[in-house]
Amino acid sequence: MYRLLLLGVVVFSCLFAENRYSMVEIYVHEGNAEKIADLSFSMECTAHQHSRNGDILRLPLTANEMKRLQQSGVSYKVIIDDLSSFYAKRSQEDLEEARNELRDSGTEMKLGSMGGYFTVEEVIENLDYLSEKYGKKDLITIKKSIGKTANGRDIYMVKISDNASQDEQKTEAQVMYTAAHHACEPAGLMTVFYFMYYILENYETDKRVRNILDNRELFFIPLVNPDGYAYNQETNPNGGGLWRKNRNKTGVDPNRNYGPMKYWNFKNKGSSDDPEDSTYRGTQPFSEKETQAIRNFVATKNIRLNLNYHAFGNVVYYPWAHKDVIASPHCLPLVERMTRFNDYSYGSSDKMIYPIRGDADDWFLEEQNILSLTPEVGSWWDGFWPSPKRIFKMAKENVDANLVTAEYVDELDK
Numbered sequence: 224m225y226r227l228l229l230l231g232v233v234v235f236s237c238l239f240a241e242n243r244y245s246m247v248e249i250y251v252h253e254g255n256a257e258k259i260a261d262l263s264f265s266m267e268c269t270a271h272q273h274s275r276n277g278d279i280l281r282l283p284l285t286a287n288e289m290k291r292l293q294q295s296g297v298s299y300k301v302i303i304d305d306l307s308s309f310y311a312k313r314s315q316e317d318l319e320e321a322r323n324e325l326r327d328s329g330t331e332m333k334l335g336s337m338g339g340y341f342t343v344e345e346v347i348e349n350l351d352y353l354s355e356k357y358g359k360k361d362l363i364t365i366k367k368s369i370g371k372t373a374n375g376r377d378i379y380m381v382k383i384s385d386n387a388s389q390d391e392q393k394t395e396a397q398v399m400y401t402a403a404h405h406a407c408e409p410a411g412l413m414t415v416f417y418f419m420y421y422i423l424e425n426y427e428t429d430k431r432v433r434n435i436l437d438n439r440e441l442f443f444i445p446l447v448n449p450d451g452y453a454y455n456q457e458t459n460p461n462g463g464g465l466w467r468k469n470r471n472k473t474g475v476d477p478n479r480n481y482g483p484m485k486y487w488n489f490k491n492k493g494s495s496d497d498p499e500d501s502t503y504r505g506t507q508p509f510s511e512k513e514t515q516a517i518r519n520f521v522a523t524k525n526i527r528l529n530l531n532y533h534a535f536g537n538v539v540y541y542p543w544a545h546k547d548v549i550a551s552p553h554c555l556p557l558v559e560r561m562t563r564f565n566d567y568s569y570g571s572s573d574k575m576i577y578p579i580r581g582d583a584d585d586w587f588l589e590e591q592n593i594l595s596l597t598p599e600v601g602s603w604w605d606g607f608w609p610s611p612k613r614i615f616k617m618a619k620e621n622v623d624a625n626l627v628t629a630e631y632v633d634e635l636d637k
């Protein structure tokens with residue numbers, strides 16, 4: 224009996240340790256940069272602050288990752304010990320004030336019930352609500368599943384455009400917006416939803432919005448990784464869940480699972496071949512249902528520009544992700560316009576932090592000739608579950624960036 228009890232305690236504490244995350248601060252300088260890169264932590268959805276003598280990285284780590292960091296000899300400081308509890312507590316404290324602030328916000332979009340963020344069910348309800356209300360004006364399609372996950376959930380897409388029920392790709396350029404490749408980044412999801420509400424609610428009164436919807440077909444996939452998101456909802460119903468990957472066995476990082484093979488397998492850091500790691504890349508490019516769904520959907524369209532929303536960092540990454548080379552002459556002009564109001568920083572992830580292998584943007588450009596960028600919403604203090612008071616502010620900060628992206632297609636053809 225005692226042994227059984229002891230076993231139970233050990234199993235429980237292992238599970239607990241795996242689910243426990245801390246926010247860690249690392250001072251990066253020439254002497255330790257290589258060692259940190261070798262650890263293959265998930266660096267892109269984190270914050271880094273540049274200073275004259277080096278960079279300060281602030282990133283959430285599991286107990287196991289902290290152990291590896293300790294073993295590597297790199298010095299660090301824990302700035303928030305139990306990150307999930309910290310996020311959930313902050314959300315609960317700020318929720319009422321956030322709701323009050325939204326009374327006159329000019330949108331029908333409401334906060335969700337998971338610390339202010341939409342649950343999986345609320346994602347579906349909101350898609351259905353928009354389709355029902357604006358489908359009457361043929362501005363949005365009903366949601367369509369572009370594929371099923373390992374756990375049998377649908378990955379949904381809607382199109383927003385004038386004459387949405389018709390295929391107008393011969394005359395209207397196509398642009399796409401995705402969010403939540405990473406399950407612990409609901410701020411990206413809310414930012415994309417806010418934009419959907421914004422363009423539908425303002426179509427009739429705002430000339431700029433009208434011009435875009437009349438001349439573009441916009442596709443939205445607001446929740447690429449519903450299995451991982453549902454898992455966070457289950458473990459942390461008030462928000463604060465920090466599971467990042469999908470839920471296929473030990474989980475694969477969808478943003479390390481894109482091809483082509485030569486990038487997925489590129490000989491540098493930037494993804495992990497250890498299934499336990501948060502940047503585990505899978506057994507081969509497109510081994511996962513989520514990346515297969517995106518690939519198959521994109522194959523049926525003629526998309527020109529794409530944004531993959533993530534969190535956090537207040538930064539926009541442009542390709543390449545696997546090396547520090549600006550992949551297209553359009554990267555800088557586009558990103559400069561996108562960030563003119565929100566003042567996000569920008570660069571390739573390799574230049575800003577470390578190279579990334581198997582990321583979506585590289586595949587979009589290399590294999591599909593689609594320019595694809597990654598906005599990372601929020602500061603390190605916002606983190607993965609920003610206060611509900613910040614949800615609409617961050618979303619509004621990105622409305623112009625989203626409109627600019629839709630408009631920029633004209634420049635691609637010049």
Ligand SMILES: [Zn+2]
Nearest residue numbers: 268405533534
């Ligand atoms: Zn991310």
